[in-house]
Amino acid sequence: MDKLKQTRERITQLKKELKAIIVTHNYERPDVQDIADFTGDSLELARKCIGVEAVNAVPGEEILFIPDRNLGHYVSTKTSKRIILYPSFCYVHDRITVEEVMLALDRMLAMA
Numbered sequence: 001m002d003k004l005k006q007t008r009e010r011i012t013q014l015k016k017e018l019k020a021i022i023v024t025h026n027y028e029r030p031d032v033q034d035i036a037d038f039t040g041d042s043l044e045l046a047r048k049c050i051g052v053e054a055v056n057a058v059p060g061e062e063i064l065f066i067p068d069r070n071l072g073h074y075v076s077t078k079t080s081k082r083i084i085l086y087p088s089f090c091y092v093h094d095r096i097t098v099e100e101v102m103l104a105l106d107r108m109l110a111m112a
Contacts, residue, residue, distance in 0.1 A: 014105035021060035
C-alpha cells in the first residue's frame with residue numbers, strides 16, 4: 001500500500017475516533033481537498049461555516065479548520081463546538097499537505 005493511501009486511511013480513522021470533520025479552502029492542494037468534508041472558496045466557507053446554525057449543523061463535535069486561522073477564529077466565537085485552528089493563512093502564503101493534516105488529527109487525538 002502506498003504512503004498516501006495509508007495516510008488517507010489513517011485520517012479517515014482519526015476523523016471517526018474524534019468525531020471530527022475537516023474544512024479546507026479550494027485553493028489547497030488537491031490531495032488535501034480530497035480528505036476534506038467541506039471545501040470551498042472564502043464566500044462558500046463563510047456561508048457553510050460562519051453562521052452559528054451552520055456550524056452547529058455540521059456533524060462533527062470538533063472541527064479542524066484549515067482554510068485560514070483568522071476565519072477559523074471568527075467561527076470559533078460563534079459556536080460551542082471545538083474549533084481546532086490550523087496555523088495557516090492565505091493559500092499564497094501557506095500550503096498544507098495531507099501528512100500535516102494527519103499529524104494535526106493525531107495531536108487532536110492525544111488531547112482528547
